[in-house]
Amino acid sequence: MTAQEKVKTDETSQNNLLFEEADWDAALIDKVYNAIDEIAIGEMKLEPYPSQIEVITSEQMLDAYASTGMPLFYNHWSFGKQFAYNEAMYRKGYQGLAYEIVINSDPCVCYIMEENSATMQTLVIAHAAFGHSHFFRNNYVFKQWTDASGIIDYLAFAKSFIAKCEDKYGPDEVEKVLDSAHALQSHGIHRYPKKRQASLAEEADRERLRREHGEALFNDLWRTVPDKEKKQVTEDEAILARQREILGLPEENILYFLEKTAPRLEPWKREILRIVRLIAQYFYPQRQTKMMNEGCATYTHHRIMTRLHEKGQISDGSYLEFLHSHSGVVMQPEFDDQRFSGINPYALGFAMCEDIERICNEPTHEDLEWFPDIAGRGNHMEVLKDIWANFRDESFVLQYLSPHLIRKLGLFHIVDDSEEDEIEVAAIHDERGYLKVRRALSRDYDVSRADPNIQVSDVDLAGDRCLNLTHYISEGVLLDADDTWRVMRHLCNLWGYPVALREVDPNGKVVEKYVLDPEDA
Amino acid sequence: MHIIDRRREGGKSLTNRQRFLKRSKKLVKKAVKEAASGRSIKDTGKGGDVVIPADGVHEPSLRKGRFGGRRERVLPGNKEYLEGDRIERPEDGEGGGSKASDGGEGQDDFTFNLSSEEFMELFLEDLELPDLAKRQVMGVEDVIPERAGFQSSGPPTSIAIGRTMRNSMSRRIALKRPREGEIEIAEKALAKLKVDDAPSAKIKTAQDKIDTLKRRKKFIPFIDPIDVKYRRFEGVPQPVARAVMFCLMDVSGSMDKHMKDLAKRFYSLLYLFLQTRYSRVEVVFIRHTHEAKEVDEQTFFYSRESGGTIVSTALEEMLEVVRDRFPADQWNIYAAQASDGDNLPSDNLKTVSMLQDVILPLCQYYAYLEVGNDEQQRFRMSGDEETGLWRAYHHLVASGGDVAMRKVKHRREIFPVFADLFKKRETASEAASA
Numbered sequence: 030m031t032a033q034e035k036v037k038t039d040e041t042s043q044n045n046l047l048f049e050e051a052d053w054d055a056a057l058i059d060k061v062y063n064a065i066d067e068i069a070i071g072e073m074k075l076e077p078y079p080s081q082i083e084v085i086t087s088e089q090m091l092d093a094y095a096s097t098g099m100p101l102f103y104n105h106w107s108f109g110k111q112f113a114y115n116e117a118m119y120r121k122g123y124q125g126l127a128y129e130i131v132i133n134s135d136p137c138v139c140y141i142m143e144e145n146s147a148t149m150q151t152l153v154i155a156h157a158a159f160g161h162s163h164f165f166r167n168n169y170v171f172k173q174w175t176d177a178s179g180i181i182d183y184l185a186f187a188k189s190f191i192a193k194c195e196d197k198y199g200p201d202e203v204e205k206v207l208d209s210a211h212a213l214q215s216h217g218i219h220r221y222p223k224k225r226q227a228s229l230a231e232e233a234d235r236e237r238l239r240r241e242h243g244e245a246l247f248n249d250l251w252r253t254v255p256d257k258e259k260k261q262v263t264e265d266e267a268i269l270a271r272q273r274e275i276l277g278l279p280e281e282n283i284l285y286f287l288e289k290t291a292p293r294l295e296p297w298k299r300e301i302l303r304i305v306r307l308i309a310q311y312f313y314p315q316r317q318t319k320m321m322n323e324g325c326a327t328y329t330h331h332r333i334m335t336r337l338h339e340k341g342q343i344s345d346g347s348y349l350e351f352l353h354s355h356s357g358v359v360m361q362p363e364f365d366d367q368r369f370s371g372i373n374p375y376a377l378g379f380a381m382c383e384d385i386e387r388i389c390n391e392p393t394h395e396d397l398e399w400f401p402d403i404a405g406r407g408n409h410m411e412v413l414k415d416i417w418a419n420f421r422d423e424s425f426v427l428q429y430l431s432p433h434l435i436r437k438l439g440l441f442h443i444v445d446d447s448e449e450d451e452i453e454v455a456a457i458h459d460e461r462g463y464l465k466v467r468r469a470l471s472r473d474y475d476v477s478r479a480d481p482n483i484q485v486s487d488v489d490l491a492g493d494r495c496l497n498l499t500h501y502i503s504e505g506v507l508l509d510a511d512d513t514w515r516v517m518r519h520l521c522n523l524w525g526y527p528v529a530l531r532e533v534d535p536n537g538k539v540v541e542k543y544v545l546d547p548e549d550a
Numbered sequence: 551m552h553i554i555d556r557r558r559e560g561g562k563s564l565t566n567r568q569r570f571l572k573r574s575k576k577l578v579k580k581a582v583k584e585a586a587s588g589r590s591i592k593d594t595g596k597g598g599d600v601v602i603p604a605d606g607v608h609e610p611s612l613r614k615g616r617f618g619g620r621r622e623r624v625l626p627g628n629k630e631y632l633e634g635d636r637i638e639r640p641e642d643g644e645g646g647g648s649k650a651s652d653g654g655e656g657q658d659d660f661t662f663n664l665s666s667e668e669f670m671e672l673f674l675e676d677l678e679l680p681d682l683a684k685r686q687v688m689g690v691e692d693v694i695p696e697r698a699g700f701q702s703s704g705p706p707t708s709i710a711i712g713r714t715m716r717n718s719m720s721r722r723i724a725l726k727r728p729r730e731g732e733i734e735i736a737e738k739a740l741a742k743l744k745v746d747d748a749p750s751a752k753i754k755t756a757q758d759k760i761d762t763l764k765r766r767k768k769f770i771p772f773i774d775p776i777d778v779k780y781r782r783f784e785g786v787p788q789p790v791a792r793a794v795m796f797c798l799m800d801v802s803g804s805m806d807k808h809m810k811d812l813a814k815r816f817y818s819l820l821y822l823f824l825q826t827r828y829s830r831v832e833v834v835f836i837r838h839t840h841e842a843k844e845v846d847e848q849t850f851f852y853s854r855e856s857g858g859t860i861v862s863t864a865l866e867e868m869l870e871v872v873r874d875r876f877p878a879d880q881w882n883i884y885a886a887q888a889s890d891g892d893n894l895p896s897d898n899l900k901t902v903s904m905l906q907d908v909i910l911p912l913c914q915y916y917a918y919l920e921v922g923n924d925e926q927q928r929f930r931m932s933g934d935e936e937t938g939l940w941r942a943y944h945h946l947v948a949s950g951g952d953v954a955m956r957k958v959k960h961r962r963e964i965f966p967v968f969a970d971l972f973k974k975r976e977t978a979s980e981a982a983s984a
Contacts, residue, residue: 082553084556089559096566104565105566106569106573106574107609108570110574211609215611361626439626441624442622442623445622453636454632454634457632469622479614481612483612507619508613515608
């Protein structure tokens with residue numbers, strides 16, 4: 030458990046409780062916020078964005094769910110569907126509502142529900158306005174991919190643009206484009222930063238280096254080696270290669286490709302594709318860091334609540350209320366439990382952060398061997414902050430999942446090969462298995478492995494303008510056929526000419542082929 | 551840090567919700583009809599939950615299939631497994647290889663909570679009353695008050711304040727009633743004169759002026775009774791379309807619960823439908839065996855009678871009720887008869903002639919619903935076995951009688967039959983072909 034600091038006696042002796050009842054008002058929130066601020070900034074040295082706390086009702090929370098939490102979003106029926114679904118679940122009592130929603134923006138917008146008790150509001154502010162907000166501001170994936178200060182403005186633009194399109198071209202037309210764009214949303218993401226155009230000076234510099242390198246390696250002998258028959262490349266092939274280069278093929282961001290090159294798309298439709306694509310891109314870091322982000326926020330709120338209790342600012346009763354909620358959040362059902370539905374990101378994230386704290390402060394021999402750079406270093410806050418800034422889920426697990434934790438959670442790795450009759454237990458929590466389990470779990474968190482690898486491979490510009498996509502099959506898992514046919518229809522709508530998708534196994538053999546002509550679509 | 555209270559702003563989901571409804575209209579419509587069939591006659595039109603299947607509004611994406619290939623997973627909570635163990639593949643779901651449901655997958659069916667307007671709109675879409683133009687009978691003329699200028703007497707509630715004040719002002723100006731503050735100004739002037747030791751003549755004229763003003767003010771009231779005007783209303787007679795719906799049903803022993811249920815469903819649809827088209831709808835329940843009687847709804851549907859079957863008695867009863875309470879020139883008359891098709895053979899002729907000569911000319915619409923059940927169907931082997939009553943009515947229709955006839959055997963056929971009877975059509979003539 031937490032290495033608790035010595036409680037100063039004078040802190041607890043006087044009654045400095047922030048609140049005694051469950052009721053709260055704006056003044057109390059303010060007071061609570063300042064008390065948390067003292068711990069989070071003063072003691073933990075977190076660096077969150079400034080906060081904007083918004084009080085909402087449960088219905089508004091359902092609303093926020095539907096529009097992926099964003100305060101303003103364009104209109105689309107799928108959000109209505111989300112709303113209907115969540116509302117039904119909530120009304121039937123199958124699902125509680127989140128206590129808060131936090132948005133990666135500057136200032137950081139946190140929604141808190143009016144139903145929460147004062148203790149819960151404290152927890153929620155600590156969790157969202159400090160934990161998540163610190164993570165958003167400092168983690169490299171967010172820094173690289175999102176612009177926190179611009180997102181709200183961009184959403185406002187998107188909403189008004191789409192509303193204008195609806196006025197001009199009719200809601201049905203706009204809905205069609207949005208449907209198609211949404212279907213391709215998962216493949217509307219740049220996974221790597223685009224190659225930056227080199228400036229002239231850089232270009233010249235590179236040319237010079239290349240020449241120097243050539244001169245350094247100069248050997249007259251090479252001249253005597255017969256050239257490979259270079260003339261093989263025919264003119265046609267050269268044109269094709271040039272074409273592919275201009276089109277930027279292969280391209281894995283399908284929405285981007287359509288936006289830039291689809292021949293029949295009207296400009297406003299391109300802009301809509303762009304909006305959907307950019308919003309998907311904005312959420313991409315959240316998918317990559319879900320577990321760490323929750324771990325960071327949960328660790329932060331746990332720490333802050335504990336400190337508030339130590340300082341006598343919340344009562345024992347409140348602390349128990351908090352612990353009850355907290356232990357519910359970080360509960361990890363085991364694999365054979367009815368409630369099991371995958372690994373709980375809160376549970377694993379929190380456990381890993383706690384574990385890192387333990388490794389820093391009270392390392393075992395094993396830890397010293399596995400984590401020589403942090404074991405016994407003390408000052409766990411610095412270590413954690415560094416980790417929160419420089420890792421994402423996949424690399425975080427790969428680097429910091431300790432044997433201790435693997436044992437504690439009883440993690441084991443299974444391989445389910447459809448060609449075999451039984452599932453194989455590939456590794457368990459023992460000396461031989463730690464690395465394998467860790468590697469497998471890390472792969473589980475690799476977002477780019479979860480999505481099928483589909484690329485725009487070619488366009489038949491000279492022929493029927495057919496758009497060719499290729500799915501590079503990994504581990505023998507094919508695409509879901511029903512869904513793929515439906516998406517093909519959307520692709521046809523946007524491209525305007527035939528579309529073909531081939532599923533290719535690692536040997537280059539075409540396993541499955543989808544071809545659709547817009548006339549049949 | 552800012553705290554913003556957004557609770558007053560309400561939800562933003564309405565537009566999206568309506569779009570979703572529109573999108574899934576077909577599905578919702580189907581669900582609405584199913585939901586309606588499970589309700590009682592009075593509740594049919596109320597809003598409420600309807601359930602539509604989730605895959606009807608599925609959002610596709612390019613994703614990996616759920617089966618096949620090689621899948622790896624890391625699970626928590628190992629108890630007994632060792633490296634290299636082989637586990638039997640579980641049938642479905644957790645504990646093994648198949649991935650836990652990822653977004654969109656495995657969602658339950660949707661439950662919609664519809665308001666009663668939404669419900670009715672979806673429920674009765676694409677239906678209309680036949681031949682309304684032909685015999686749009688207007689009911690007793692209701693008088694609706696309409697504004698018609700002003701009058702000088704009336705109840706205090708209808709005082710026209712604007713008009714009253716206008717009158718008062720013009721009168722005050724004409725009679726030179728001193729304005730607000732005019733007296734005070736004069737008094738101040740007088741006081742100043744006194745202070746300045748002005749000549750007494752001047753003081754006197756000033757004093758006189760004040761007296762005149764005061765007198766004027768006293769005699770000329772701010773509001774005089776002649777100023778007061780009242781809003782005048784005139785009763786404008788307004789034709790009110792209203793309808794009476796006759797439910798005729800055979801309740802003899804051969805009508806079982808299932809058949810009555812079918813009839814009831816048909817009646818509730820008709821009731822609802824008429825309600826949306828007329829401001830007033832009355833319902834008359836007439837049940838008959840070998841004799842007919844007007845009863846209340848509860849008795850109509852739920853009490854049992856025994857006896858023979860003579861349809862014409864019900865028609866006679868109906869005629870009597872029409873004569874008594876619903877003169878045909880003031881009411882739109884709709885009648886729906888439900889029967890299993892049994893009738894005393896000798897009565898068929900009488901029934902047909904009554905219909906043709908008296909009832910049909912009175913009615914806006916006459917529907918005959920023959921209810922049966924599946925077992926009966928199977929018993930008789932051939933489907934086109936016709937009952938005596940059916941044959942008789944069929945003759946009537948063939949010779950130009952305007953009776954809408956349908957056979958219904960199962961609950962699920964009720965709505966299609968109803969929708970078919972009332973669907974919008976160009977020519978209303980072929981309404982009665984079975």
